[in-house]
Amino acid sequence: MCLAIPMQVIKLKGGSDTLLDPQIAIVETDGIQKEIRLDLVDREPVIGDYLIIHAGFAITCLDKRDAEENLSLMREMAAGMEDIPEGGSS
Amino acid sequence: MKYVDEYRSRKMVDVLRKELHEITHTPVRIMEVCGTHTMSIFRHGIRNMLPRQVELVSGPGCPVCVTPAGVIDAFIDLSRLPDVMITTFGDMIRVPGRQGSLADARAAGAEVEIVYSPMDGLALARKNPNKLVVFLSVGFETTTPTIAATILAAKNIGLANFAVFPANKIMPPPLRVLLQDPALQLDGLLCPGHVSIMTGAAMYNFLVQDYGLACAVAGFEPTDILQAVIALVKQVQSGRQCVENCYGRVVSEQGNRRAQELAATVFEPVDAHWRGLGEISLSGLALRREFAGFDVTRRLDITVTDAPEPPGCRCGEILKGICQPADCPLFGTRCVPASPVGPCMVSSEGTCAAWHRYGGLTDTDTFNPE
Amino acid sequence: MKNQNNCILLDHGSGGLASQELISSLFLQYLQNPLLHQLEDAAVLAEQHGRLAFSTDSYVVDPVVFPGGNIGELAVNGTINDLAMRGAQPLCLSLGVILEEGLPLELLEEIIMAIARAADYAGVPIVTGDTKVVPVGKADKIFINTSGIGVVEEGVDISTSQACAGDVILLSGTLADHGMTILTSREGLRIGGRVESDTRPLHFVTRAIISRFGAAIHTMRDPTRGGLGTSLSEIARATNLCIEIEEDNIPMKSEVRAACELMGLDPLYLANEGKCLVIVGPDKAEEILTTMRSVQEAGESAIIGKISNKHPGRVVLTTLSGGNRLVEPLSGDPLPRIC
Numbered sequence: 058m059c060l061a062i063p064m065q066v067i068k069l070k071g072g073s074d075t076l077l078d079p080q081i082a083i084v085e086t087d088g089i090q091k092e093i094r095l096d097l098v099d100r101e102p103v104i105g106d107y108l109i110i111h112a113g114f115a116i117t118c119l120d121k122r123d124a125e126e127n128l129s130l131m132r133e134m135a136a137g138m139e140d141i142p143e144g145g146s147s
Numbered sequence: 148m149k150y151v152d153e154y155r156s157r158k159m160v161d162v163l164r165k166e167l168h169e170i171t172h173t174p175v176r177i178m179e180v181c182g183t184h185t186m187s188i189f190r191h192g193i194r195n196m197l198p199r200q201v202e203l204v205s206g207p208g209c210p211v212c213v214t215p216a217g218v219i220d221a222f223i224d225l226s227r228l229p230d231v232m233i234t235t236f237g238d239m240i241r242v243p244g245r246q247g248s249l250a251d252a253r254a255a256g257a258e259v260e261i262v263y264s265p266m267d268g269l270a271l272a273r274k275n276p277n278k279l280v281v282f283l284s285v286g287f288e289t290t291t292p293t294i295a296a297t298i299l300a301a302k303n304i305g306l307a308n309f310a311v312f313p314a315n316k317i318m319p320p321p322l323r324v325l326l327q328d329p330a331l332q333l334d335g336l337l338c339p340g341h342v343s344i345m346t347g348a349a350m351y352n353f354l355v356q357d358y359g360l361a362c363a364v365a366g367f368e369p370t371d372i373l374q375a376v377i378a379l380v381k382q383v384q385s386g387r388q389c390v391e392n393c394y395g396r397v398v399s400e401q402g403n404r405r406a407q408e409l410a411a412t413v414f415e416p417v418d419a420h421w422r423g424l425g426e427i428s429l430s431g432l433a434l435r436r437e438f439a440g441f442d443v444t445r446r447l448d449i450t451v452t453d454a455p456e457p458p459g460c461r462c463g464e465i466l467k468g469i470c471q472p473a474d475c476p477l478f479g480t481r482c483v484p485a486s487p488v489g490p491c492m493v494s495s496e497g498t499c500a501a502w503h504r505y506g507g508l509t510d511t512d513t514f515n516p517e
Numbered sequence: 518m519k520n521q522n523n524c525i526l527l528d529h530g531s532g533g534l535a536s537q538e539l540i541s542s543l544f545l546q547y548l549q550n551p552l553l554h555q556l557e558d559a560a561v562l563a564e565q566h567g568r569l570a571f572s573t574d575s576y577v578v579d580p581v582v583f584p585g586g587n588i589g590e591l592a593v594n595g596t597i598n599d600l601a602m603r604g605a606q607p608l609c610l611s612l613g614v615i616l617e618e619g620l621p622l623e624l625l626e627e628i629i630m631a632i633a634r635a636a637d638y639a640g641v642p643i644v645t646g647d648t649k650v651v652p653v654g655k656a657d658k659i660f661i662n663t664s665g666i667g668v669v670e671e672g673v674d675i676s677t678s679q680a681c682a683g684d685v686i687l688l689s690g691t692l693a694d695h696g697m698t699i700l701t702s703r704e705g706l707r708i709g710g711r712v713e714s715d716t717r718p719l720h721f722v723t724r725a726i727i728s729r730f731g732a733a734i735h736t737m738r739d740p741t742r743g744g745l746g747t748s749l750s751e752i753a754r755a756t757n758l759c760i761e762i763e764e765d766n767i768p769m770k771s772e773v774r775a776a777c778e779l780m781g782l783d784p785l786y787l788a789n790e791g792k793c794l795v796i797v798g799p800d801k802a803e804e805i806l807t808t809m810r811s812v813q814e815a816g817e818s819a820i821i822g823k824i825s826n827k828h829p830g831r832v833v834l835t836t837l838s839g840g841n842r843l844v845e846p847l848s849g850d851p852l853p854r855i856c
Contacts, residue, residue: 059289059341060183060781060855063150076303083709086148087775090709094266096296099405107150109344109397110779112236112286112855113264114293116406117344117397124150124396131159131370138162148775157765160838190783192840234705237852260705263780263853267705290855369838485848494854504845 061111154368163373181339182209204468211494216454219244226257234268235283265297272309284311292406295413310443320430335361335379347402366394422490423463462489525620530650547633552644560644570605573664585713589631592661601720604675605667612646613662679735684824685802689815696787717791736796746785750846762822780853
C-alpha cells in the first residue's frame with residue numbers, strides 16, 4: 058500500500074527556523090534527484106545516508122549494516138549453491 | 148539502484164526459490180495484506196516461483212480500493228464547487244463513485260491535479276491564493292504521517308486556503324475482522340514493510356497471541372518477499388509462530404516514534420467504513436478539533452452518504468481473500484481496468500487490477516518453471 | 518507582424534495581410550524549399566517509381582517545450598517514423614498548424630525552428646502547409662498535424678502479418694524516455710537529473726537494415742503512446758503468436774528506471790518517440806543488430822526477445838529476477854501511484 062524507495066542524501070539545506078525554514082534533504086539515486094522533507098525521520102541524517110522516501114518525505118534511515126549483513130548471507134548461500142549440481146530442487 | 152537491484156538478483160532469487168521448494172512439505176496459506184506487495188508479486192512473477200503447497204491470497208491493503216463509494220462521490224461533488232482545486236495521488240483519479248470518477252469530473256471542467264507528495268498540494272495552495280486547495284487524504288500508517296506533517300506545515304505558515312478531506316485508515320482493526328471470519332483459513336501474514344517502518348514490527352504481536360498466526364515483516368523486492376515466505380513456511384511447519392522481521396534494514400521493533408507522534412498530534416481514531424468489509428470500529432482517522440480548520444468536511448459541512456456495493460461484485464470476498472478474482476463473474480468481462488466496477492479493479496495495486504495486468508487471467512502453472 | 522504583446526492574434530488567421538506576414542516572416546524564413554515557396558494551393562511532386570506510403574498524425578502535447586525537444590520536432594519525426602515503419606523512404610511532409618490566440622510569437626518561432634531543423638536533418642522537406650488561429654481557450658497553445666508521403670521499394674513488404682514463430686525481436690534503444698520526460702514536466706512530479714525525450718527520426722535506421730537485409734525484416738513498429746507493452750500485445754494478438762521478452766535485455770537509462778521506481782510506473786507502458794521494434798528472421802538477427810547499432814539513432818539497439826507458439830496471442834516477460842508474467846495492453850493513461 059505504500060511505495061517507497063531508498064535514495065542517498067547528497068545535500069542538506071535549510072534549517073534556520075524549525076517552523077518557517079525546516080531542514081530538507083536533496084536525495085539521489087541513479088542520476089535523479091528529489092528534494093524531500095525530513096519532518097518524519099527520528100534521527101538527523103548525514104550526507105551519504107540512505108533514506109526511505111515515500112510521498113516526498115523521508116520515513117526512516119536505512120540501516121546499512123543490517124542491509125550488508127543480509128546481502129552477504131544471501132551471497133554466501135548463492136556461493137554454496139554453486140557447488141551443488143543444478144536441477145536438484147523439489 | 149543501490150539497495151534495490153541487489154534484492155532482485157536472479158542468482159539470489161534462485162537460491163531462495165530452491166530453499167523454499169526444499170523446505171515446504173505442508174500446505175501453507177499466506178495473505179499479503181499490502182497492495183504494494185500484491186503489485187510486486189505480480190510484477191516480478193513471484194507467484195509462479197512458489198511451491199504448489201504455498202498459496203498467496205491478497206488482503207485489503209490498497210487504501211484506494213477500500214475507500215467507500217460514498218466518499219468518492221463526496222470527493223467528486225467537492226471537485227465541482229467553484230474555486231476548489233483538488234490535489235490527489237494518481238491512484239485516486241479513476242476510482243468510480245456512483246456518478247463517474249475524478250477523471251470524469253476533470254473532463255467536465257473540475258480542477259484536479261495529480262501530485263507526488265501532499266506537500267505539492269500545499270505548494271499549489273500558496274500559488275493559488277484565491278482557491279481552496281484540497282488534498283484527498285487517503286492512506287495507511289505509512290502515508291498518514293506525511294499528511295500530518297503537511298497540515299502542521301500549513302498551520303506553521305498560516306496557510307488558510309489549504310485543507311484535506313480525511314479518509315485515512317489503520318491496519319490492525321480490519322486484520323482482526325478478517326481473522327475472525329471463519330471462511331478465511333489463514334496460516335501466515337506477509338506484513339506490510341513500509342507500514343511497519345512507522346508502526347514497528349511489534350504491532351503484529353496480537354496476531355500471534357490472539358490468532359496463532361505466523362507473521363513476517365517483508366520488504367518489496369523479490370528476495371525480500373521470498374525470505375519472508377520461507378520464514379512463514381518454517382514457522383507454520385514447526386508450530387512456532389512469531390513475528391519475524393525480515394526487513395531489518397528499515398524496520399525496527401518499535402517503529403518510527405516521531406512519525407507516530409506527529410500523526411497522533413493531528414489525527415484521532417474514528418469508526419470507518421471499508422469498501423467490501425463494511426463498518427469497522429476505530430479503523431479510520433479524523434482530524435483533531437484543533438485542526439478542524441484544515442478539514443474540508445467541517446469547513447464546507449460535507450456529509451458522506453452510504454453507497455451500496457455494485458450488484459454482482461465480489462470485491463468484499465476478494466478483499467478478505469475468500470475468493471480469487473477469477474471466481475468473480477464480472478472479472479475480465481464487465482469489470483476491466485479501463486471501466487472498473489468494483490474497488491479491487493480501480494487502483495493499479497488492487498488485487499483484480501494486478502491480476503488483470505500481470506497475468507492472473509491464465510493458470511499460473513502454465514509458466515511454472517518446474 | 519509585431520504587435521503590442523508579441524503574440525498571435527486572431528488577425529493572423531484571417532487570410533489577409535497579417536496572415537501573409539506571419540507566413541513569410543516566420544514559416545518561410547525557416548522552412549526553405551522551392552515547393553513551399555511557390556505558395557500555391559498544392560505542391561506538385563516529381564514523378565516517383567514504386568508504391569507510395571501515406572500517413573498522417575496530429576500532435577498535442579503539454580508542455581509544448583520539454584527537455585530534449587518540442588512539439589515541432591515531435592511532429593516531423595513522428596510522421597517520418599510512421600512511414601519508416603512500413604519500410605517506406607519518406608519523401609515529403611505537409612504541415613498544418615492550429616494556433617491559440619495569445620501564443621507568444623517567440624514560442625512559435627522556437628517551434629518552427631525545431632520543425633525546420635528536424636526536417637533538414639531528416640532530409641524530408643515540408644512542401645505544403647496551412648495555419649489557422651482560434652480564440653483563446655479553444656485550443657491549447659498549438660496543435661500540429663503532419664502528413665507524409667514515402668516510397669516503398671520493390672520487394673519490400675513489412676507489416677505485422679509477416680512476423681512468424683522463430684523470429685527475433687530487436688529494440689532500437691532505451692525505453693520510456695519520452696513518456697517519463699512529459700510526466701516529470703508536470704508540476705508536482707518534477708525531478709532533478711537528466712531525463713529527456715528521445716524524439717528522433719528512424720528512417721536512417723530502417724533504410725540501413727532494409728537495404729542490406731531486405732526480406733529478413735518482417736515487422737517494424739514504433740512503440741509511441743501505450744509503450745512497448747501495448748505494441749507487443751497488439752502484435753501478439755494480431756498474429757496469434759507468443760512474444761517472449763527478457764526484462765534483463767531491454768535497454769533503459771538508469772535515470773528513467775529510477776524515476777519509474779520512484780513513481781510506481783511500469784516503463785513498458787510509457788511512450789517512446791524515437792524507438793522502433795524490429796522483428797526479423799533468426800539467421801540475420803545478429804548482423805541486423807550490428808547494422809542498427811552503427812546508425813546514430815539506434816546506437817543502443819538490443820535483442821529483447823523472440824516469437825514462439827508457446828502461448829498464442831500472449832506476451833510473456835521474464836523478469837529481472839527470473840519470474841514470468843504476462844504483459845497486457847495499457848488501459849488508461851499511466852499515472853504515478855504512491856500507495
